[in-house]
Amino acid sequence: MSAAAKEAGLQLDGYLPYRLSVASNAVSGLIARAYQDRFGLTIPQWRLVCVLAEDGGLTQGQLVARTVMDKVTVSRAAQGLQKRALVARSDHHADGRSHVLALTDEGRALHAEIAPLALAYEAALISGLSPEEVALLKRLLGRLQAAAGQLAGETA
Template identity: 50%
Template sequence: MPAARLADFLPYLLSVTSNAVSDRIAEEYRTRFGLRIPEWRIMAVLGDTGPATQRELATNTRMDKVAVNRACKTLEERGLVQRSPNDRDGRSHHLELTAAGTAMHAAIMPLALEMEAQVFAPLSAEEHQAFKTMLGRVRDAAGLSEPADKGDPE
Protein backbone atom coordinates (compact mmCIF):
# COMPACT_ATOMS: atom_id res chain seq x y z
CA MET A 1 0.00 0.00 0.00
CA PRO A 2 1.53 3.38 -1.01
CA ALA A 3 2.14 5.96 1.68
CA ALA A 4 -0.62 8.52 2.07
CA ARG A 5 0.23 12.02 0.96
CA LEU A 6 -1.24 15.08 2.60
CA ALA A 7 -1.93 16.59 -0.84
CA ASP A 8 -4.28 13.66 -1.54
CA PHE A 9 -6.15 13.90 1.80
CA LEU A 10 -9.56 15.41 0.98
CA PRO A 11 -10.16 17.18 4.32
CA TYR A 12 -6.81 18.94 3.85
CA LEU A 13 -7.67 19.86 0.25
CA LEU A 14 -11.07 21.21 1.33
CA SER A 15 -9.49 23.30 4.07
CA VAL A 16 -6.73 24.73 1.91
CA THR A 17 -9.10 25.44 -0.95
CA SER A 18 -11.67 27.03 1.35
CA ASN A 19 -9.00 29.26 2.90
CA ALA A 20 -7.65 30.25 -0.51
CA VAL A 21 -11.13 31.19 -1.79
CA SER A 22 -11.97 33.04 1.44
CA ASP A 23 -8.67 34.91 1.40
CA ARG A 24 -9.11 35.94 -2.23
CA ILE A 25 -12.58 37.32 -1.63
CA ALA A 26 -11.76 38.74 1.82
CA GLU A 27 -8.95 40.86 0.40
CA GLU A 28 -11.54 42.84 -1.56
CA TYR A 29 -13.81 43.67 1.34
CA ARG A 30 -10.87 44.21 3.69
CA THR A 31 -9.45 46.79 1.28
CA ARG A 32 -12.74 48.44 0.33
CA PHE A 33 -14.72 48.19 3.57
CA GLY A 34 -12.19 47.55 6.36
CA LEU A 35 -13.77 44.22 7.32
CA ARG A 36 -12.02 41.04 8.36
CA ILE A 37 -13.43 37.60 7.57
CA PRO A 38 -15.19 37.08 10.94
CA GLU A 39 -16.82 40.52 10.74
CA TRP A 40 -18.07 39.90 7.22
CA ARG A 41 -19.40 36.47 8.18
CA ILE A 42 -21.41 38.02 11.01
CA MET A 43 -22.75 40.72 8.68
CA ALA A 44 -23.57 38.17 5.97
CA VAL A 45 -25.55 35.99 8.38
CA LEU A 46 -27.39 38.96 9.90
CA GLY A 47 -28.14 40.28 6.41
CA ASP A 48 -29.52 36.88 5.43
CA THR A 49 -31.38 35.83 8.57
CA GLY A 50 -32.09 39.06 10.46
CA PRO A 51 -31.53 39.49 14.21
CA ALA A 52 -29.65 36.71 15.99
CA THR A 53 -27.98 36.04 19.31
CA GLN A 54 -24.22 35.58 19.52
CA ARG A 55 -24.81 31.89 20.21
CA GLU A 56 -26.85 31.61 17.01
CA LEU A 57 -24.15 33.50 15.12
CA ALA A 58 -21.48 31.12 16.41
CA THR A 59 -23.56 28.16 15.25
CA ASN A 60 -24.44 29.69 11.88
CA THR A 61 -20.90 30.82 11.06
CA ARG A 62 -19.14 27.78 12.54
CA MET A 63 -16.84 30.23 14.32
CA ASP A 64 -15.52 30.09 17.86
CA LYS A 65 -17.63 32.13 20.28
CA VAL A 66 -14.61 34.30 21.21
CA ALA A 67 -14.14 35.21 17.53
CA VAL A 68 -17.88 35.94 17.23
CA ASN A 69 -17.79 38.11 20.36
CA ARG A 70 -14.77 40.06 19.09
CA ALA A 71 -16.30 40.55 15.63
CA CYS A 72 -19.63 41.68 17.10
CA LYS A 73 -17.89 44.21 19.35
CA THR A 74 -15.94 45.61 16.41
CA LEU A 75 -19.08 45.86 14.28
CA GLU A 76 -20.97 47.50 17.12
CA GLU A 77 -18.16 50.04 17.68
CA ARG A 78 -18.28 50.88 13.97
CA GLY A 79 -22.05 51.40 14.12
CA LEU A 80 -22.77 48.50 11.76
CA VAL A 81 -24.53 46.28 14.30
CA GLN A 82 -26.76 47.09 17.25
CA ARG A 83 -27.86 45.07 20.26
CA SER A 84 -31.37 44.77 21.61
CA PRO A 85 -32.68 42.80 24.60
CA ASN A 86 -33.68 39.20 24.04
CA ASP A 87 -37.14 38.93 25.55
CA ARG A 88 -36.92 35.12 25.69
CA ASP A 89 -33.51 35.03 27.44
CA GLY A 90 -32.46 37.95 29.61
CA ARG A 91 -28.84 36.74 29.56
CA SER A 92 -28.40 37.34 25.83
CA HIS A 93 -29.08 40.01 23.26
CA HIS A 94 -30.19 40.05 19.67
CA LEU A 95 -27.78 41.61 17.23
CA GLU A 96 -28.94 43.15 13.99
CA LEU A 97 -27.54 45.29 11.23
CA THR A 98 -28.00 49.03 11.61
CA ALA A 99 -28.98 51.18 8.62
CA ALA A 100 -25.26 51.69 7.98
CA GLY A 101 -24.66 47.95 8.30
CA THR A 102 -27.50 47.17 5.93
CA ALA A 103 -26.13 49.65 3.40
CA MET A 104 -22.63 48.15 3.66
CA HIS A 105 -24.04 44.63 3.33
CA ALA A 106 -25.93 45.73 0.21
CA ALA A 107 -22.71 47.18 -1.24
CA ILE A 108 -20.64 44.08 -0.46
CA MET A 109 -23.04 41.40 -1.71
CA PRO A 110 -22.69 42.21 -5.43
CA LEU A 111 -18.91 42.32 -4.99
CA ALA A 112 -18.91 38.97 -3.16
CA LEU A 113 -21.08 37.39 -5.84
CA GLU A 114 -18.85 38.79 -8.59
CA MET A 115 -15.78 37.39 -6.83
CA GLU A 116 -17.52 34.03 -6.46
CA ALA A 117 -18.22 34.01 -10.20
CA GLN A 118 -14.57 34.76 -10.95
CA VAL A 119 -13.23 32.07 -8.63
CA PHE A 120 -15.62 29.43 -9.97
CA ALA A 121 -15.39 30.49 -13.63
CA PRO A 122 -13.34 27.38 -14.52
CA LEU A 123 -16.43 25.26 -13.76
CA SER A 124 -19.35 24.96 -16.15
CA ALA A 125 -22.81 25.81 -14.80
CA GLU A 126 -23.52 22.08 -14.46
CA GLU A 127 -20.23 21.44 -12.65
CA HIS A 128 -20.85 24.40 -10.36
CA GLN A 129 -24.28 23.06 -9.38
CA ALA A 130 -22.95 19.51 -9.00
CA PHE A 131 -20.12 20.84 -6.80
CA LYS A 132 -22.59 22.65 -4.54
CA THR A 133 -24.72 19.51 -4.33
CA MET A 134 -21.72 17.34 -3.46
CA LEU A 135 -20.51 19.82 -0.84
CA GLY A 136 -23.98 19.71 0.71
CA ARG A 137 -23.89 15.93 0.88
CA VAL A 138 -20.43 15.95 2.44
CA ARG A 139 -21.51 18.66 4.91
CA ASP A 140 -24.55 16.58 5.88
CA ALA A 141 -22.43 13.44 6.28
CA ALA A 142 -20.09 15.40 8.55
CA GLY A 143 -23.07 16.28 10.73
CA LEU A 144 -23.41 19.93 9.73
CA SER A 145 -26.80 20.93 8.50
CA GLU A 146 -28.07 24.43 7.74
CA PRO A 147 -27.24 27.23 7.27
CA ALA A 148 -24.32 26.64 4.93
CA ASP A 149 -26.56 26.54 1.88
CA LYS A 150 -27.99 30.00 2.64
CA GLY A 151 -25.34 31.60 0.49
CA ASP A 152 -22.63 33.02 2.77
CA PRO A 153 -20.28 34.61 0.28
CA GLU A 154 -16.90 35.07 1.80
Protein backbone atom coordinates (compact mmCIF):
# COMPACT_ATOMS: atom_id res chain seq x y z
CA MET A 1 0.00 0.00 0.00
CA SER A 2 1.32 3.45 -0.84
CA ALA A 3 2.09 6.00 1.83
CA ALA A 4 -0.67 8.28 0.46
CA ALA A 5 -3.27 5.52 0.77
CA LYS A 6 -2.20 4.75 4.33
CA GLU A 7 -2.35 8.42 5.20
CA ALA A 8 -5.83 8.86 3.71
CA GLY A 9 -7.11 5.94 5.80
CA LEU A 10 -9.22 4.59 2.95
CA GLN A 11 -8.80 0.92 2.19
CA LEU A 12 -11.23 -0.27 -0.44
CA ASP A 13 -11.80 -3.72 1.06
CA GLY A 14 -12.82 -2.10 4.34
CA TYR A 15 -14.92 0.66 2.74
CA LEU A 16 -18.59 -0.17 3.36
CA PRO A 17 -20.05 1.36 0.15
CA TYR A 18 -17.59 -0.70 -1.87
CA ARG A 19 -18.36 -3.89 0.06
CA LEU A 20 -22.11 -3.35 -0.37
CA SER A 21 -21.65 -2.81 -4.10
CA VAL A 22 -19.48 -5.89 -4.53
CA ALA A 23 -21.89 -8.06 -2.54
CA SER A 24 -24.87 -6.69 -4.47
CA ASN A 25 -23.14 -7.29 -7.80
CA ALA A 26 -22.25 -10.86 -6.81
CA VAL A 27 -25.80 -11.69 -5.75
CA SER A 28 -27.42 -9.89 -8.70
CA GLY A 29 -25.04 -11.53 -11.15
CA LEU A 30 -25.80 -15.00 -9.81
CA ILE A 31 -29.54 -14.45 -9.97
CA ALA A 32 -29.39 -12.61 -13.31
CA ARG A 33 -27.75 -15.61 -14.95
CA ALA A 34 -30.48 -17.91 -13.66
CA TYR A 35 -33.32 -15.60 -14.74
CA GLN A 36 -31.73 -14.95 -18.14
CA ASP A 37 -30.87 -18.57 -18.87
CA ARG A 38 -34.13 -20.06 -17.68
CA PHE A 39 -36.69 -17.31 -18.31
CA GLY A 40 -35.05 -14.82 -20.66
CA LEU A 41 -35.44 -11.95 -18.17
CA THR A 42 -33.05 -9.22 -17.16
CA ILE A 43 -32.86 -8.12 -13.50
CA PRO A 44 -34.81 -4.90 -14.23
CA GLN A 45 -37.51 -6.92 -15.99
CA TRP A 46 -37.69 -9.34 -13.07
CA ARG A 47 -38.02 -6.43 -10.64
CA LEU A 48 -40.92 -4.99 -12.64
CA VAL A 49 -42.64 -8.38 -12.76
CA CYS A 50 -42.28 -8.71 -8.98
CA VAL A 51 -43.50 -5.21 -8.21
CA LEU A 52 -46.48 -5.54 -10.55
CA ALA A 53 -47.32 -8.93 -9.03
CA GLU A 54 -47.23 -7.40 -5.54
CA ASP A 55 -48.80 -4.00 -6.20
CA GLY A 56 -50.97 -4.47 -9.28
CA GLY A 57 -51.03 -1.94 -12.11
CA LEU A 58 -48.68 1.03 -11.75
CA THR A 59 -47.57 3.98 -13.84
CA GLN A 60 -44.00 4.19 -15.05
CA GLY A 61 -43.35 6.95 -12.49
CA GLN A 62 -44.65 4.73 -9.72
CA LEU A 63 -42.44 1.89 -10.96
CA VAL A 64 -39.40 4.19 -10.94
CA ALA A 65 -40.12 5.18 -7.34
CA ARG A 66 -40.90 1.64 -6.18
CA THR A 67 -37.90 -0.06 -7.78
CA VAL A 68 -35.39 2.78 -7.29
CA MET A 69 -34.32 2.32 -10.91
CA ASP A 70 -33.94 5.21 -13.35
CA LYS A 71 -36.63 6.08 -15.92
CA VAL A 72 -34.67 4.73 -18.89
CA THR A 73 -34.05 1.36 -17.21
CA VAL A 74 -37.73 1.03 -16.25
CA SER A 75 -38.84 2.07 -19.74
CA ARG A 76 -36.57 -0.46 -21.46
CA ALA A 77 -37.57 -3.23 -19.08
CA ALA A 78 -41.27 -2.45 -19.59
CA GLN A 79 -40.88 -2.41 -23.37
CA GLY A 80 -39.18 -5.81 -23.29
CA LEU A 81 -41.95 -7.23 -21.12
CA GLN A 82 -44.62 -5.75 -23.40
CA LYS A 83 -42.98 -7.33 -26.47
CA ARG A 84 -43.23 -10.70 -24.75
CA ALA A 85 -46.86 -10.02 -23.75
CA LEU A 86 -45.99 -10.33 -20.06
CA VAL A 87 -47.14 -6.77 -19.35
CA ALA A 88 -50.05 -4.82 -20.83
CA ARG A 89 -50.29 -1.05 -21.03
CA SER A 90 -53.58 0.80 -20.55
CA ASP A 91 -54.64 4.43 -20.25
CA HIS A 92 -54.50 6.01 -16.82
CA HIS A 93 -58.03 6.88 -15.69
CA ALA A 94 -57.03 10.20 -14.06
CA ASP A 95 -54.07 11.32 -16.19
CA GLY A 96 -54.44 11.14 -19.95
CA ARG A 97 -50.68 11.56 -20.46
CA SER A 98 -49.86 8.56 -18.30
CA HIS A 99 -50.27 4.82 -18.76
CA VAL A 100 -50.68 1.97 -16.33
CA LEU A 101 -48.64 -1.19 -16.69
CA ALA A 102 -50.04 -4.46 -15.37
CA LEU A 103 -49.11 -8.11 -15.65
CA THR A 104 -50.97 -10.17 -18.20
CA ASP A 105 -52.07 -13.72 -17.43
CA GLU A 106 -48.76 -14.86 -18.95
CA GLY A 107 -46.88 -12.43 -16.72
CA ARG A 108 -48.65 -13.70 -13.61
CA ALA A 109 -47.91 -17.30 -14.61
CA LEU A 110 -44.24 -16.45 -15.11
CA HIS A 111 -44.10 -14.76 -11.70
CA ALA A 112 -45.66 -17.82 -10.10
CA GLU A 113 -42.97 -19.96 -11.71
CA ILE A 114 -40.03 -17.71 -10.80
CA ALA A 115 -41.02 -16.74 -7.25
CA PRO A 116 -40.12 -20.13 -5.72
CA LEU A 117 -36.73 -19.98 -7.47
CA ALA A 118 -36.10 -16.50 -6.07
CA LEU A 119 -37.00 -17.68 -2.59
CA ALA A 120 -34.71 -20.70 -2.98
CA TYR A 121 -31.80 -18.43 -3.93
CA GLU A 122 -32.51 -16.23 -0.93
CA ALA A 123 -32.64 -19.27 1.36
CA ALA A 124 -29.32 -20.55 0.00
CA LEU A 125 -27.69 -17.13 0.40
CA ILE A 126 -28.76 -16.73 4.02
CA SER A 127 -28.37 -20.38 5.03
CA GLY A 128 -25.25 -19.59 7.05
CA LEU A 129 -27.03 -16.88 9.07
CA SER A 130 -29.31 -17.29 12.04
CA PRO A 131 -32.86 -15.90 11.86
CA GLU A 132 -31.75 -13.15 14.24
CA GLU A 133 -28.82 -12.25 11.98
CA VAL A 134 -31.11 -12.13 8.94
CA ALA A 135 -33.55 -9.85 10.76
CA LEU A 136 -30.65 -7.62 11.88
CA LEU A 137 -29.20 -7.51 8.36
CA LYS A 138 -32.57 -6.46 6.92
CA ARG A 139 -32.97 -3.75 9.57
CA LEU A 140 -29.45 -2.45 9.00
CA LEU A 141 -29.86 -2.40 5.23
CA GLY A 142 -33.10 -0.45 5.66
CA ARG A 143 -31.33 2.06 7.88
CA LEU A 144 -28.45 2.42 5.42
CA GLN A 145 -30.90 2.97 2.56
CA ALA A 146 -32.77 5.58 4.59
CA ALA A 147 -29.51 7.34 5.51
CA ALA A 148 -28.43 7.38 1.88
CA GLY A 149 -31.79 8.83 0.89
CA GLN A 150 -31.49 11.47 3.58
CA LEU A 151 -27.99 12.41 2.45
CA ALA A 152 -29.29 12.68 -1.12
CA GLY A 153 -32.03 15.02 0.07
CA GLU A 154 -34.88 12.58 -0.45
CA THR A 155 -37.88 12.54 1.84
CA ALA A 156 -38.91 9.35 3.56
